[in-house]
Amino acid sequence: MGPPLTARATAVDRAARVRYRRALMLMVMTLVVPGSAQLVAGDRRIGRLATRLWAALLVAGLVGVLMAAYHHQYVFWFVSDTTALGVVRLGLMLVAIGWAFLFLDAWRIGQPLSLSLGHRRAVVGLNGILCFSVAGTLLFGAHLVGVQRDFILTMFSGDTVHGANDGRYNVLLVGGDSGAGRWGLRTDSMTVASIDATTGRTVLIGLPRNLTNFPFAKGSVMHKAWPHGFDCGYPDCELNGVNTWVGDHQNLFKGVKDPGMDATISAIEGITGLKVNYWAFVNLAGFRGLVDAVGGVTLDVRQPIPVGGLGADVTGYIKPGVRKLNGFDTLWFARSRDSSDDYSRMARQKCVMNAMLHQISxxxxxxxxxxxxxxxxxxxxxxxxxSEVDTFMGLALKARSAPVATLSLVPPLVNTADPDIGLIKRKVKAAIVASEHPPAASAHHHRKKASTVTGGSIGSLKAGYAANESSNLGAVC
Structure with missing residues (x-):
């Protein structure tokens, strides 16, 4: 006579629960150590291969984290090297596919057809959640790596590496309007960021767009065309008009990839005596999107800043106070000239640059x-x-911990209609030397010197806006 019916039912239920727990455990094992389920209950060859690959990836990841912690330059190289990014992206996609396969195989090994309907649904649901969560996370990571790779390929397309000059990188930052026929043709602001190649200490040298009667670098195409300086008369021969003149004389720049920028650089070099290593053209309208992307920027608005004006209606004002501005307001803070002047605007632009450098973590x-x-x-x-992106990323990180110095070639220091080029070059050299050996409490000197304020900087046109000449830009903004 066999065991009682209730005993047989209990044994069947117990066996079903064991099979259910086994099926769940196989999936959890796959989540923690991919391939372990196959080693225990499936194809051991697949299990050995998967666990070894997983161990190799863990070791590589651990080594990468340790290198990142103690050697930041490794991180900067990694996120800017398109080959490495391409390999990582492909690797993440393959791992996602392989891991999803292991989850499905673990579900198969768990013998789902031997489970009760309720247990079968639970196992299928858990397997789907784990499979799609893990694979989806990895594929999203691959997408972000692809975004970074495309970003590097799209933005940093230069093909010539220039070494530091006298221990410094000089990068020309040109701001301009977007719109049809304007990109690269209308320079709205020009600043040279002179960066110490070792410490990252930076001097921002601003050049007014209405500067006239200035020389070009010797040996340049523009110097040959204007050996005695850009002196054809206002307003055609202002610094802002170099690109326009080049557009009408393209025949002089045969074989030159970017004639307008080439001519502008020769002007900057002739004025400052600095050798420009690289340039960056900033679409000021697109700048609004960047500020919004980082969540805004905090600025000290010292007086109401008009939104609009100069041929258009003033639609509002940015109110005074220390406030976090969105992209729209930050752009107008940097660009507004209604009830103001170019030199006040240059001071505000320096304050925006300083805030972006120190606030974007x-x-x-x-x-x-x-x-x-x-x-x-x-x-x-x-x-x-x-190939040079990692170098500048490292320098930017160093610059965050040091004050940014600034020198703007504007009145009362410089007569923009008849500039003293010798004086300008001496002032540029002195500002760079001072940035390497900053004097104590220099910021307080500017605060006491200037009694009035303008939008984003202490000072006035007559006394000089402090943000246009300071060894500590953050203290006067």
Whole structure:
């Protein structure tokens, strides 16, 4: 006589629960150590291959984290090397596919047809959640790596590497309007960022767009055309008009990839005596998107800043106070000239640059990465090669911990209609030397000297806006 019916039912239920727990455990094992389910209950060859690959990836990841912690330059190289990014992207996609396959195989090994209907549904649901969650996360990671790779390829397309000059990189930052027929033709602002190649200490040298009667670098095409300086008369021969003149004389620049920028650089070099290594053209309209992508920027608005004006209606004002501005307001803070002047605007632009440098943290970049990459690719055109991106990223990180110095070649220091080029070059050299050996409490000197304020900087046109000449830009903005 066999066991009682209730005993047989209990044994069947117990066996069903064991099979259910086994099926769940196989999937959890696959989540923790891919391939372990196959080693225990499936094809051991697949299991050995998967676990070894997983161990290799863990070791590589651990080594990468340790290198990142103790050698930041490795991180900068990694996120800017398109070959490495391509390999990582492909690797993430393959791991996603392989891991999803292991989850499906673990479900098969768990013998789902031997489970009760309720247990079978639970196992299928858990397997689907784990499979899509893990694979989806990896594929999203591959997408972000692809965004970064495309960003590097799109933005940093230069093909010539220039070494530092006298221990410094000099990068010309040109701001201009977007719109049909304007890209690269209408220079709205010009600043040379002179960066110490070792410490990252930076001097921002601003040049007014209405500067006239200035020389070009010797040996340049523009110097040959204007050996005695750009002196054809106002307003055609202002610094802002170099690109326009080049557009009417393209025949002089045969074989030159970017004649307008080439001519502008020769003007900057002739005025400042600095050798420009690279240039970056900033689409000021696209700048709005970048500020929004990083969540805004905090600025000290010292007086109402008009939104609009200069041929259009003033639609409002940015109110005074220390406030976090969105992209729209930050752009107008930097560009507004209604009830103001070019030199006040240059001071405000320096304050925006300083705020962006010191307020955008690596954490902000990581959490808003895709938005920042999209906005930056629409905003900036540059001849910096991709191979040099890691160098400038490292210098930018160092610059965050040091004050930014500034020198703007504007009144009362410089007569823009008849500039003393010798004086300008001496002032540029002195500003660079001072940035390497900053004097104590220099910021307080500017605060006491200037009694009035303008939008984003202490000072006035007569006394000089402090943000246009300071060894500590953050203290006077």
């Amino acid at each position: 690596p954490e902000t970049v990581l959490t808003n990465f895709e938005k920042i990459a999209k906005a930056s690719s629409q905003m900036v055109s540059t001849d910096i090669p991709a």
